[in-house]
Amino acid sequence: MINSPDGSTDLPVRSGPDLPDILLIGINHKTAPVALREQLALSTDETDQALEFFQKSPNISESLILSTCNRVEVLMAVSDRDAAVATIKNLIARTKAISMDQINNAIYVHSGEEAIRHIFRVAASLDSMMLGEPQILGQIKTAYRSAVRKKCTGLIVNRLMHKAFSTAKRVRSETGIGGHAVSISYAAVELAKKIFDSLDDKTVLLVGAGEMAELAVEHLIHSRRSGGLLVANRTFSIGADLAGRFKGTPIRLEEIPAYLKLADIIISSTGAPGYVITGDQVRPIMRQRRNRPLFFIDIAVPRDIDPAVNRIPNAYLYDIDDLQGVINGNIETRNKESVKAERIVDEAVLRFKDWFENLDALPTIIALRKKLYAIAEAEMARTIPSLGGLPAGDREAIQKMIDAMISKILHAPTVFLKNPGGHRNKTVYLDIARKLFNLDDE
Numbered sequence: 001m002i003n004s005p006d007g008s009t010d011l012p013v014r015s016g017p018d019l020p021d022i023l024l025i026g027i028n029h030k031t032a033p034v035a036l037r038e039q040l041a042l043s044t045d046e047t048d049q050a051l052e053f054f055q056k057s058p059n060i061s062e063s064l065i066l067s068t069c070n071r072v073e074v075l076m077a078v079s080d081r082d083a084a085v086a087t088i089k090n091l092i093a094r095t096k097a098i099s100m101d102q103i104n105n106a107i108y109v110h111s112g113e114e115a116i117r118h119i120f121r122v123a124a125s126l127d128s129m130m131l132g133e134p135q136i137l138g139q140i141k142t143a144y145r146s147a148v149r150k151k152c153t154g155l156i157v158n159r160l161m162h163k164a165f166s167t168a169k170r171v172r173s174e175t176g177i178g179g180h181a182v183s184i185s186y187a188a189v190e191l192a193k194k195i196f197d198s199l200d201d202k203t204v205l206l207v208g209a210g211e212m213a214e215l216a217v218e219h220l221i222h223s224r225r226s227g228g229l230l231v232a233n234r235t236f237s238i239g240a241d242l243a244g245r246f247k248g249t250p251i252r253l254e255e256i257p258a259y260l261k262l263a264d265i266i267i268s269s270t271g272a273p274g275y276v277i278t279g280d281q282v283r284p285i286m287r288q289r290r291n292r293p294l295f296f297i298d299i300a301v302p303r304d305i306d307p308a309v310n311r312i313p314n315a316y317l318y319d320i321d322d323l324q325g326v327i328n329g330n331i332e333t334r335n336k337e338s339v340k341a342e343r344i345v346d347e348a349v350l351r352f353k354d355w356f357e358n359l360d361a362l363p364t365i366i367a368l369r370k371k372l373y374a375i376a377e378a379e380m381a382r383t384i385p386s387l388g389g390l391p392a393g394d395r396e397a398i399q400k401m402i403d404a405m406i407s408k409i410l411h412a413p414t415v416f417l418k419n420p421g422g423h424r425n426k427t428v429y430l431d432i433a434r435k436l437f438n439l440d441d442e
Contacts, residue, residue: 004189019360020061020156021081025088025107026073029129032106036038040096042067044146051150052073053091059083062157068120068139072130075119077156082136085109115353120345123164124171125178130199132177132334137168137407160352172342174373175338185215185269187323187330188297189335192220192265195295195316196305201229205263207236207256207277208270209242212299216267217246230263232256234270257281261288261289267297268304280317289314358418365414369406376402 018189023297027040042050047065050248054076056064062077089103121127125136144161147153172178194256196202204220206213209231217229232255233239240250251259256277260266270276277296286294298305303319303381310317311397384390390398413433420429434440 006064011381014188018081018438020077021111022115022160022356023076023078023081023084024073024087024110024118024158025076026066026071027106027108028071028127030074031108034107035072036102038074039098040092041069041074042072042260046095047143047146049094050091051147051152052089055150056154057084057087059087060153063152064143064157064161064406066140066143068136070143071122073122075115075157075160077154081111111348113353116356119160119350120164120167120348123230124341125168126171126338126341130183131331131338134172135161140164147160148164156356159355163348163352167345169397170344170348171341175337175340176339177334183215184299184320184327185212186219186298186325187268188216191297191318191323191326192267192295199227201227201263201264203230203258203262205266206231206232206242206248207232207253207266207268207301209233209239209302210269210271212269213267213359214242216269217242221246225307228262230259232259240340249329250320257285258417260294262287263294264292265295265297266305267299269299270304271300271302272304275303275306276304277309278306279312282309283312286312286314288372297323317400358424361417361430365410365417366432368433368437369410370411371437372406372438373402 010224027037029037032040042065043190050065051063054060054074057079060076060078063355064075066073066075074088076084077441089100089107092098092103118127123140125132125134126343128136140161140329145159146152192204194197199220204227206217206229213231220229228249229243229246231239231243231248232251232253235249236252241249242248251274260277260282266277267278282294283317293314293316296305296315296368298317298319301320305317305319307317307319309315381403384395417426417430417433420426
């Protein structure tokens with residue numbers, strides 16, 4: 001048995017044509033409409049049941065299931081590609097009551113190098129609906145933990161997923177693919193960060209407590225260490241719930257004029273039919289603020305904040321059109337950065353492919369090393385007593401010499417057995433090595 005990179009014990013490495021194939025089967029936002037994706041989405045219980053089913057399949061040695069709003073994918077190590085594909089399709093048709101025609105029209109199947117590249121691109125958010133979005137990596141890690149917990153992964157999937165995580169980290173740190181706002185809520189917070197060098201100690205008034213407001217708060221808490229948060233909402237209980245989750249203070253909409261003198265940034269997203277904040281409400285409080293700047297970011301449609309606010313000295317208003325211009329520019333930047341990201345993925349694919357293709361040589365290399373050490377140990381056991389024993393220091397020196405000799409003796413054969421050259425049949429040389437050193441009869 002061979003240990004995986006994370007220390008767990010996995011399936012034995014087999015040689016020659018028995019080495020498992022890496023297979024990925026799935027549907028995503030490019031191949032299936034949202035209605036079909038919703039129908040195919042798997043709950044936690046359904047995922048666990050499917051993993052247990054795969055464990056019993058004679059053709060599937062390792063498996064992992066990723067189910068999100070934009071994709072459902074199964075990653076596997078399989079001994080029979082066609083049989084595994086048929087198993088997945090039949091399971092989907094049976095459990096989700098979907099016709100085989102619907103499945104065939106939406107499903108994609110990648111094997112070998114293409115499966116490796118696909119999972120690396122997904123982890124790096126190069127295959128996402130929104131290029132560079134960060135959520136997908138966390139979702140993949142959750143899927144991997146579930147598969148590990150069910151003991152459905154082994155040497156191949158473990159190594160593949162750890163390589164996917166490190167590749168995604170490289171893409172995130174070495175490119176700008178995730179460093180530019182491409183959502184309205186994120187862009188609003190990024191704009192606030194540009195207005196102020198730091199958001200620390202700045203008081204933010206959030207008007208509205210819907211999804212966009214919640215996303216804005218989540219981005220805010222990652223952008224500052226301190227500062228007040230006020231949440232105003234038409235339904236007070238909903239605003240209080242959002243404020244409570246993020247250690248803020250809930251206020252009523254009617255209290256907004258009184259709190260304007262305390263705030264530094266107002267982010268509004270109520271979707272109310274009329275203006276929630278008017279110029280007449282803002283103008284009087286500017287004197288109380290002693291002309292301290294007040295910034296409004298209106299991400300609502302229709303607009304929440306009266307455009308007249310922008311004509312008040314030291315009051316600055318940005319609406320969704322201002323943000324959209326920033327977002328469009330950032331999407332273009334992300335697309336340019338994706339070229340670097342694809343190169344990083346290609347490099348990772350080559351390295352993983354090299355590791356995978358050398359797996360069939362490992363049993364022979366390990367057996368050869370074990371045999372040489374056994375010979376050395378036997379000769380040591382026979383010779384040392386005839387010398388009347390050796391001091392511990394001398395024995396340790398001899399052991400180091402043996403280690404060095406065996407490593408040097410095996411270096412050239414190991415390199416050759418891993419890669420005898422593209423024009424040679426590796427299986428033939430592995431077989432010769434096993435016969436030459438009588439590795440199969442012990």
